[in-house]
Amino acid sequence: MRLLLGYGSCGIAAGTHDVARVFDTMFDGKDLSITRVGCNGLCFAEPLLQVVDDDGNDHYYGRITQKDAKSIAQSLLEGTLPNQNQLSEEEVAFLTKQTRIALRNCGLIDPENLQDYRAKGGYTAFTKYLKASPADVLEEMKTSGLRGRGGAGFPTWRKWEAAAKEQSEDKYIVCNADEGDPGAFMDRSVLEGDPHSVLEGMLLAALAIGANHGLIYARAEYPLAIKRLQTAIDTLKEAGLTGKHILGTSFSFDFKLMKGAGAFVCGEETALLASLEGGRGMPRTKPPFPAQKGYKGKPSNINNVETLANVPWILENGGAAYARLGTEDSKGTKVFALAGRVKRGGLVEVPMGLTLRQVVFDICGGILDDKPIKGVQIGGPSGGCLPEHLLDTPIDYKSISATGAIMGSGGLVVMDTDSCMVDMARFFMDFTSKESCGKCVPCRVGTTAMKEILDKIVEGNGKPEDLETLKTMGESIRASALCGLGNSAPNPVLTTMRYFPEEYEAHISEGRCPALKCTALLHYEILPDKCIGCTLCRRACPTNAIAGEVKKTHVINSDACIACGSCAQVCRYGAVLVTSGKAQKEVGLHA
Amino acid sequence: MELLVDLQQKTSATLQKYPEPKDALISVLQDVQEVFGYLPEDALRCIAAETGIAASQLTGVASFYAQFRMEKPGKYQIMVCMGTACHVNKGERVADAVREFTGVEEGETTPDGLFSWEEVACLGCCSLSPVMMINGTAYGKLDKDKVKKIINDLRNAEKGGEGACVCS
Incomplete structure (x- = not known):
């Protein structure tokens, strides 16, 4: 029997420490013990215990208090399955309806234990391809059709191929773990729950492009993720899977972990590089692309956490197996972080092509208190707010972009009728204007000016002509800002204006906030x-x-x-x- | 208040870890902040003198990132999450409660040096929103009463002279 206790940041915030102490005390000197695992994505039910019985069947116990833990431990010591705190069938279906590739090990292994990862097939792809040619890795990645999961959706193999072509003594593979979108926590969960999958992904990428250094730029706000990553890096070194002449081959590689210092713009790859080099995190114009001139002017590839976590699976199971999932233009799966006014918030990994409605209602159980849904916010500050009638949009890059939002990194915040769309637009403009690095005028001045107009509207001082001004400004920022984050900053405003015009109208013409949110009204x-x-x-x-x-x-x-x-x-x-x-x-x- | 000599010694010791401090400036500043809890002006001057990096450049980098503080923070640093999920779940009420029970505004420190607080972008605990974090520990599903209890418990633990427990 294996006892898996969720030990991600979310579980800890929900009180897992106290629950673990009870189990540790009760099991002291007995032949039972708990394994501390990362978050399995059932964040709504934390603190959470998964019991895998001797026949391999899973049993889930959620919302455990210290008192519950005592009686649960007692039952387990008596050799019986506890008959309390069980998750309902519907709640368990949250997990069984998913297809997990990037999250394949999250919640199932001890993230600090290399052997646990290896027992799940970890590092077999790396040792296999260590003796193959870079072209073989690229070919599999091309077949898989994997596109960057950080937001832009650029084909991963093509990015790698560009760096592979460059001649240089030093090349870098950089992991962008600066998950900055408010409302997104996929990367945090992967880093906390399965850091080795990301490291193996980086090693495989390094084989493909001929890189000899790995840099991880992780968000300082994620202390637990940083600790587990560092542990993983150290154990990998001890195991001889990094360093010079790995496993007797000519391949040498080292990892370095750096903490970000809290700047949203550093999610943009050239800004991230500037930050890695010790400067202000400001983007620069491209070309040259990082694949040609990246970290310290050397060829570099920057990949997102989820992208990298998919790589070992693809190379172990074959690109074709990955490509069988998803749609024609968007292959594989995508992880979403569901939050907001939804019944079962947490991590959901589904094949591309499912609709937003299936994710929000079938998997996550719909809206809290069964209120009517108003819409979803997808893609964070670069994305948009989509109304109820667009929930049947299939999740693929093309269809989501056609709505004016973007796939983004996977934040999906669900809103009920208590959310005011003008307030949401103001919230995001406030965010982007504060986070603008200030280098280019359209973003620095434009986002602030748009935010000031929205401030006026939520205070009931808007004028009918403000809408036209917002639209014009939004479109010019989109066309002229220096980086991708600036270009996409107006999206939340433009999408709410497009899909919820009546709310703007009510604020401006009637001084009324229909959602009863804007305090001045x-x-x-x-x-x-x-x-x-x-x-x-x-x-x-x-x-x-x-x-x-x-x-x-x-x-x-x-x-x-x-x-x-x-x-x-x-x-x-x-x-x-x-x-x-x-x-x-x-x-x-x-x- | 740190003595100047002491401060310079500690800053120099931190710099020793970095053969090329200019390339790792953010890590250097993070380490210095780890030592003092903030970036004292004298520590920045010391870094400038020892590395040859202009003080203006140091300040430019330090002021760019949200993590760096130029003022001494409280013993307990409260970060109130202002992410999307917290916003939808009325996170501003958590900020109001923190303001009320610490008695200071964002960015300020209580006169007893115990608490300071700030609003941050997103703590990534969205499924537990609204959330705040105190010295690295996240507290979820907050309301006014919970915030009051957490802050009062910390304050009382200090008064009682016990080692304050920040466990959730």
């Missing part, structure tokens, strides 16, 4: 027939805008009210009414 009052005078709201109000005595109806002074919603959060009687123009709702815990 909200009005709070207390319903006399529901208020019992419990004083909770009065005490919660940060601006002392509420007056009232015990057991007497309370009243909000709208001049002092800042529409923060604190009163609605604490009211237990549904007595707080929020309105914005025509839209209104009564709120409170028992409303």
Whole structure:
């Protein structure tokens, strides 16, 4: 029997440490023990224990508290399967409906144990191709049809081929682990759950292009991923799989890990290189492409984490096996990080060609509290917001681009009717204007100017002509910014304007926020027939805008009210009414 | 306050690890920040003097990245996530609660030196949104009461003189 306890950042935040302590204590001196594994993607059910029985069947136990852990451990010690905390069939289907390649080992192996990875076939592709020619690796990659999973979707083999053609004593393979899109956590999970798959992917890429150095640029906000990567690098060296003349061949290779310092723009490959070289992370014009002149002017390939994690599988199982999955133009699988107002948030890896609706509803169970869905945000700050009627769009590069969004790196944030699309657009413009590196004018000035217009609109001071200005500015930034991140920065605004024009209209013409989100347009009052005078709201109000005595109806002074919603959060009687123009709702815990 | 001599010694010792500090400037600055908790101006001057990198260039790099701080932070550094999922799940309320219970604005440190806080782009714990992180430990599914309890627990642990436990 194997006991696998989810030990990713998400599991730890959900309380896995405490649960693990209980298991460790109870199993001390017994012949049972838990294996600490990375996140298996069922983030909605953490802390999570997977029991693999002696027949190889999986049993899942979720949302485990310390108290649960005691009785679960007791059952296991008695040799019986616990009959508590089991995940429902539907919840388990979240996992069984997926096709896992990049995530194949996540949640199933101890990420800090090389033997665990090898037992799953790890490093067989590397040792096999170590004796083959670079052309063989490129050929398999070409057959697989794998495209870069970081966002741009450029064919991986072609990028490698360009670097392979260059003559140089030193070449670099760089792993972009600077996952910067807010709302995306695929790379973090792979790095925490299966770091060796990424390292093996880099080794294979190195064989293809003739690189002798590997650099990993990882986000500093991911301390656990960095720790596990470093452990993996160290164990690989001890095992003789890196260093000089690996396994007696002429191939020498070393890894170096560097922490990013918190700049979204460093996800752009030339900016990442500038940062690796110790400077400000600012992109430069291409060509020359990094494949010709990259790190320190040497030929370099920059690949994303998920792309690299796919590589060992492709070379072990063959490019054709990978290409059998997916669609004509988009082969293989894609990992999505589902978050927001969705029932089962977590990691989902599916073959290309499935629709967004299948992912959100069939796999992730639909919307929290069964509210109506408003749309999904795909592709982060470079992507767009798609409305409900576009959920039947198949997930492939071409179809997603046709909507005005992009496939992106895999962030998929689900929004219900409580999300305001103008507010979402403002949120992303705020993000890109703060993260703009400042090198080119369209991005530096343009994103700030667009954000200022959106600020006016959410405050109810928008003018009808603002919409045309936003559109013109968006299109010119798209056409003239220096790098891909700048070019795509207007996408969230342009897509929300295209698919949710009525929301912009309501804010501008009627001073109304239909989703009741934009605080400047909200009005709070207390319903006399529901208020019992419990004083909770009065005490919660940060601006002392509420007056009232015990057991007497309370009243909000709208001049002092800042529409923060604190009163609605604490009211237990549904007595707080929020309105914005025509839209209104009564709120409170028992409303 | 660090003594200047002490500060220079510590900075020099950090620099020793880097044969070519210019190429690894970000790592150098990260290490120096690790030592002091922030980048003291005198440490930057010391790096400039020892490496020949212009002080303006050092400041240019340090100010470019969100991670580097020029002011001494609190013992507990709270990072409030402002990512998309947290935004959709009302993360701004977490920021409001942190502001209320620490009593300081973003970027400031409490007078007792215990807490400082900042808004950050995304902590990658989106499925547990809204989220904040304190000294590397993430706390998920937050509301006002949870934030209050976490901050008060840390404060009380300090008052009691116990080694503060930041475990979740």
